[in-house]
Amino acid sequence: MRVVLTLLLLVVTLGAAGYAHRQLSRQVPSPRRWVGHGLLVLVAVAFGWVVSGVYMGAEEGGGLAAFLTAFGVAHMPPAIVLFLKQKQNE
DSSP states (O other): OHHHHHHHHHHHHHHHHHHHHHHHHHHSOHHHHHHHHHHHHHHHHHHHHHHHHHHTTTSTTHHHHHHHHHHHHHTHHHHHHHHHHHHHHO
């Protein structure tokens, strides 16, 4: 059951990461867009690295799952802001 919940959390958070980058491409002008993508990925990788360092020895595959989940979680706030911005423009 734990594996199913972990995979579900991975799918949701990585989906948020994809959504954030897709909306960033749609809503931000071109020169600033690449800075936004780069900064977002940099912060997400740093957060994933820190979190995975804590869970690396927890169980086999736990470090990778923790990294990917943290990577996706770091994208949640921008995804929410971009979603609200999109709804405001409609």
